[in-house]
Amino acid sequence: MNFETIVGIEIHVEMKTKSKMFSLAPITFGDKPNTEVALLDMAFPGTMPRVNKEAVKNAIRVSNALHMTIDHELWFDRKNYFYSDLPKGYQITQQARPIGSEGYLEIDLDGEKKRIHVERLHMEEDTCMQHHFSDYTLLDYNRAGIPLIEIVSKPEIRSGLEARKYVEKIREIVTYSNVSDGKMEEGSLRCDVNVSIRPYGSEKFGTKVEVKNLNSIANVEKAIDFEAKRQSELLLMGKEVEQETRRFDEAKKETVLMRKKTDAADYKYFTEPNIPPIKLSEEFIQNAIDTCPELYDHKLERFLTDYKLNSIDAKIILSDVEFANYYDEAAKFTKLYQALANYMISEVNGYLNKNDISILEFKVEPKFVAELVELVQSKQINSSQGKEIFAKMVKENKSPLKLQKELGATLISDEETIRKLVLEVLAQNVTLRDDYKAGKTRAQGFVMGQIMKKTGGKVNPGIANKVIVEELKK
Amino acid sequence: MKKVNKDVLKDAANRLYFDMTDDQYETLLEEFDTIQSEFELMGQIVGVDEATPMTFPFDVSIDYLRDDVPEEPLKAEDVLKNAGNVKDGQIKLPKVVG
Numbered sequence: 001m002n003f004e005t006i007v008g009i010e011i012h013v014e015m016k017t018k019s020k021m022f023s024l025a026p027i028t029f030g031d032k033p034n035t036e037v038a039l040l041d042m043a044f045p046g047t048m049p050r051v052n053k054e055a056v057k058n059a060i061r062v063s064n065a066l067h068m069t070i071d072h073e074l075w076f077d078r079k080n081y082f083y084s085d086l087p088k089g090y091q092i093t094q095q096a097r098p099i100g101s102e103g104y105l106e107i108d109l110d111g112e113k114k115r116i117h118v119e120r121l122h123m124e125e126d127t128c129m130q131h132h133f134s135d136y137t138l139l140d141y142n143r144a145g146i147p148l149i150e151i152v153s154k155p156e157i158r159s160g161l162e163a164r165k166y167v168e169k170i171r172e173i174v175t176y177s178n179v180s181d182g183k184m185e186e187g188s189l190r191c192d193v194n195v196s197i198r199p200y201g202s203e204k205f206g207t208k209v210e211v212k213n214l215n216s217i218a219n220v221e222k223a224i225d226f227e228a229k230r231q232s233e234l235l236l237m238g239k240e241v242e243q244e245t246r247r248f249d250e251a252k253k254e255t256v257l258m259r260k261k262t263d264a265a266d267y268k269y270f271t272e273p274n275i276p277p278i279k280l281s282e283e284f285i286q287n288a289i290d291t292c293p294e295l296y297d298h299k300l301e302r303f304l305t306d307y308k309l310n311s312i313d314a315k316i317i318l319s320d321v322e323f324a325n326y327y328d329e330a331a332k333f334t335k336l337y338q339a340l341a342n343y344m345i346s347e348v349n350g351y352l353n354k355n356d357i358s359i360l361e362f363k364v365e366p367k368f369v370a371e372l373v374e375l376v377q378s379k380q381i382n383s384s385q386g387k388e389i390f391a392k393m394v395k396e397n398k399s400p401l402k403l404q405k406e407l408g409a410t411l412i413s414d415e416e417t418i419r420k421l422v423l424e425v426l427a428q429n430v431t432l433r434d435d436y437k438a439g440k441t442r443a444q445g446f447v448m449g450q451i452m453k454k455t456g457g458k459v460n461p462g463i464a465n466k467v468i469v470e471e472l473k474k
Numbered sequence: 475m476k477k478v479n480k481d482v483l484k485d486a487a488n489r490l491y492f493d494m495t496d497d498q499y500e501t502l503l504e505e506f507d508t509i510q511s512e513f514e515l516m517g518q519i520v521g522v523d524e525a526t527p528m529t530f531p532f533d534v535s536i537d538y539l540r541d542d543v544p545e546e547p548l549k550a551e552d553v554l555k556n557a558g559n560v561k562d563g564q565i566k567l568p569k570v571v572g
Contacts, residue, residue, distance in 0.1 A: 019544035026544035033563040034553045038545075042553060045490045054542035073535065084570055130570065138564035141553065271529035279537045 003197040003235070005228040006205060007157035009220075011170055013149045013180045014126060014188040015058050020145035021125040022049030022092060033140035041145045043087035048274050051076075055147035056099070056280070057288040058179040059123050062149060063100030064289045065173045066118050071099050072280050076123075076272040081265065084139060085127035093150075095269045098122035105173070107165035116166050117154040124148050149179070155194070155205070160221035160228075167191055167217050172296045175321045184216050191220055195227040197235070206231070206241060211255050213247040223248040227255050299324060307337035316345055323349075323359045326366055333370035336377050343373045347390060363397050372400040379462050385409035413460040418451070418467045421459070425450040426471060436472040444468055478506040491556070 019026055023038035040047040051074065063070050075097040078090040100121030106113045128144040130137055151170060157163050171189055175182040182189045191214045196206040209231070211223045226248075231241045246255040294302075296318060303314040303324075318324045327344055334340055348369060352362060372393065376386040381404060389403045396403075404410065412418060425447050426432055436443040447468045451459050476482070480499050483506075487493055494502070516522060550563055559566040 018542050024540075024543075024545040025547045032550065034550045034565075035563075036547050037550075037553045038547055042548075045492060050538075050540040052542050053539035056539055084567055131564070132569060135569050136561075137567045137570045138561060139567065140564050270527075273529055276530060277535040278539065279535050281537065 002200050003228070003232045004200050004202075005158055005160075005224065006155050006196045006198060006208075007159075007163050007224055008155035008194045008208075009153045009157065009163060009166060010192045010194075011151045011167065012126075012190040012192075013062075013151065013170075013174050013182070015055055015147040015149065015179055016181060017052055017054045017058070017147050019052060021052050021055055021123065021147035023047075023145050024050075025145060027146055031142060033138075033142060036142040037144070041087075041141055043089070049076075049092060049272070051275060051278060052147060055123060057291075058147070058177070059099045059121065059149050060280075060285055060288040061177045061292040062151070062173060062179055063103065063121050064292070065177060065295055066100065066103035066105055066121065066151070068100035068103030068118065068121060070280075070285055071097055071101070072282070072285070073097070074099065074275075074278040074280065076275045077269045078272050079124075079267045079269055081267055083127075084137070085130055086144065087141075091125060091127065092272050092275070093124035094122035096271070105166070105169050107162060107169055109162070109165070114162065116156050116162070119152045119154050121149055121151050124150060149174075155196075160224035163193060163224050164217055164221040167220050171217070176293060176296045176299070178293045178321075184214070187215075190214075193220060193224055195224055195231070196241070197228055197231045207243050209241065209243070209255075210245045210261070211248060212245060212258065215250075219248050219250060222253055223255055226253065230255065296321075307331060307341070309338060309341050313338070313341045313345060317341060320359065326359050326362070329366035330370045333367040334374055336373055339377050340370060340373050343369065343376075347387075351390075351394060362394070364393055365397060368393055368397070368399055375400055375404065379411065379460050380404075380413075381409050381411060382457055382461075384457065385411075411458050411460040412455060413463055415463060415467055418459060418464050419471065421451045421454060422447055422464075422468050422471050424454075433472055433474065443472060447472070478503070478510065 017027060020038070020041065023040035025036050025038035025041055027036060038047075040049060056074065060070055075094065076092050077095040079093050079095065080090040082089055098120040101119070103118040103121070104115050105118065106115050108114075126143050126146040126148050129140040129142065131140070153166065157166055167189075171182040171184075174180040174189065180188050184191070193211050193214065194208045195211060196208040198204060198206045209227060211227060214220050214223055227246070234241055243261040245258045245261060247258050248254075249256050300314055300318055303309050303318065304311060307314075309317070317327050323344070327341065330340055330344070331337055348359075348362070352359060372386060372389060375381050375389070376383065381389065385404075385407070388407060389400050389409060392398070392403050392407065393400055429446070432443045432447065444465070448461070448464060451464060451468075480503060483499055483502055484493075554560050554563070554565065557565040
């Protein structure tokens with residue numbers, strides 16, 4: 001029997017705000033444990049939540065990118081549970097009225113667009129970080145209260161591949177809108193998937209299994225494909241799929257049982273009484289949308305039409321929003337857009353990979369990279385001189401024009417000097433002119449090789465070629 | 475309905491890690507008497523169970539959102555002050571998952 005895989009995805013995105021969702025504690029990440037905590041985060045009596053404006057703007061921007069209906073009134077609810085990760089005994093969330101509802105995104109499947117509907121997007125606060133050891137647990141409250149948005153898809157995803165594309169798209173939206181750094185490996189984008197299967201043609205959903213702890217987009221795809229296979233094998237053996245929570249074991253490339261699910265937990269939701277309903281004006285919402293940084297699809301379109309980049313290179317550059325922004329800056333200083341793209345993909349990216357750093361840690365000003373591309377492309381320097389200048393530039397962040405002077409990296413471009421060199425080669429190889437006239441064009445290459453050898457590669461190849469042909473024709 | 479007396483209030487205050495003066499307890503008790511008698515009055519209204527619960531008694535909507543400007547956080551030693559057990563700057567608990 002053939003089964004259809006049904007997947008719904010819940011994504012939690014940690015926002016890049018300066019302060020927490022409801023308290024004034026700073027967020028810097030990677031600071032010492034329990035040093036970014038306010039009284040509210042520790043649930044001291046008398047402390048009151050105050051909603052972070054930037055977090056609301058972020059939620060509006062992502063809702064808009066997902067074509068959602070945006071609620072013009074903010075309502076928050078308490079999700080009550082007793083656990084050490086939240087001292088208040090409840091999490092402030094938006095259960096009844098999410099800020100965003102009923103939207104969609106489109107994924108690309110071999111050139112075909114598939115629309116995946118997004119049920120809801122709401123804001124909430126993160127819980128504290130728990131570190132579990134063999135016989136004890138440590139609590140760090142730095143994370144407690146960091147603003148989150150939760151994005152819930154409808155169960156319209158049908159394979160691991162579609163799920164991967166869906167998560168990639170969400171990641172693209174939250175990183176390009178500057179809402180989050182979207183790093184799954186660091187937990188700023190967390191993904192839980194619900195997987196079930198049913199016979200093709202059936203309308204009824206099967207028992208769903210939740211898979212947690214997916215720390216990379218590749219693992220989302222692997223976990224779903226594994227889970228669909230596991231469930232179909234169970235059904236084919238006449239067994240039942242049990243409702244349970246599993247996690248993905250990266251080493252074994254399989255999902256393993258975490259716990260059996262009993263009835264859904266009753267969180268006794270009720271409206272957060274400490275936050276009155278907050279009215280959002282049309283002007284505020286529109287401003288949040290209008291000031292949203294350029295999103296991926298728009299940027300791609302612009303790179304293809306304005307910079308005339310080929311699609312593959314444009315997508316490579318856009319695969320990292322900061323890299324794309326750097327390219328945009330550099331492109332202000334040259335019109336050689338494709339050459340700049342090639343240079344950034346090969347030289348700059350190569351340097352970043354070799355040194356295991358991001359473009360944000362690359363100290364060279366974008367205009368200097370553009371300047372270097374101009375120098376190489378106009379053949380004022382050759383590629384090895386270009387590499388030499390690049391090596392010095394990444395250390396000193398100096399203009400390549402200045403470095404060119406400092407290093408004496410110039411090419412011989414004077415025609416008469418080059419002609420003298422060509423004539424020397426022709427005098428030593430008297431048959432070359434006849435060979436060339438007889439159609440042996442490699443004679444031209446031979447002369448070029450010889451003069452490059454004589455000068456250590458410092459002849460302007462464009463001018464040299466012109467002179468060589470002139471002399472060979474004589 | 476449980477009778478609210480000074481012991482009940484003291485116990486509640488203790489659980490919430492604060493205390494008050496005797497005068498303040500007396501004031502609070504008087505307020506509770508008023509509240510309780512009003513609840514009893516409401517209990518006499520027929521059909522109150524069918525009413526939709528309200529969080530706010532009237533339209534209290536606001537348009538205030540806080541600017542995203544952080545303030546000085548608590549000192550780590552203050553955060554950890556009430557913890558029974560601390561290790562490596564973190565609150566230490568018996569293991570909470572299996």
